[in-house]
Amino acid sequence: MLIRRLKDHVVIDQLDIFSLEILRLIPVSANPEGCREAEDRLYSRPELVEGEFTEDWEAYVKPELHHLFQSATETVETDLNSTQEIVPDEGGIEYRLKVPGTHVEAWVNAVNQARLVIAAKHRFNSADLEGGLPDSIESPRDMALLQIHLYDFLLLSLLQELE
């Protein structure tokens, strides 16, 4: 996977089918529905002791946050639908994804959201996340860890493009 700036787009290039499929998982992975831990992580408390601010937060801010998070994943989904298939000179098939510059922040938010939801669902701790890539993929948990590491790389690359 190669990430570079091209005029007013960020291009994610030289994608193999496996990496592309992992990128295609971003919208669904960012969805916390059905997992209390993931929902609690996305909608964390705005004050240590619940008071009037929390009541207003639940009524007015939480729906706005929900819209914001959903909007980011929808943007990513739309961009993913325009993935191009490339046949390089040396043969095989690669994929290219062009992210408009105005969508990069939505990608950053959605990718980070996906990381947080995956980590909450699989209850990853610091040791899990800092332990590097799994040696082999033998369980959904190994796959989730690989997914987070790929998203780490993507997120850091996109952040560089935002600087």
Add this chain to the structure above:
Amino acid sequence: MSDIAVEKEIKELTAATTPWNVVVYNDPVNLMGYVTMVFQKVFGYARARAEKHMMEVHQQGRSIVWSGERERAEFYVQQLHGYLLLATLEKPE
């Protein structure tokens, strides 16, 4: 004005003028570079200041990233939640 009324007024005035803190807590998932970027975007901090707060969060578990009037503090907490940081509005003890 009675002593009690004066004391009450002083308390109310103090409560109104005491700055509120925006506090960010550590979590193991958000990347350090991401947290720095968020502080730069939300507060307009220079990179060095944003990194200082990020390191405080990382090493001490929390950082008071901004202090001031309540309405603005609430706005910042909302912004930080939009970026999925663990942030709370806190009144100093």
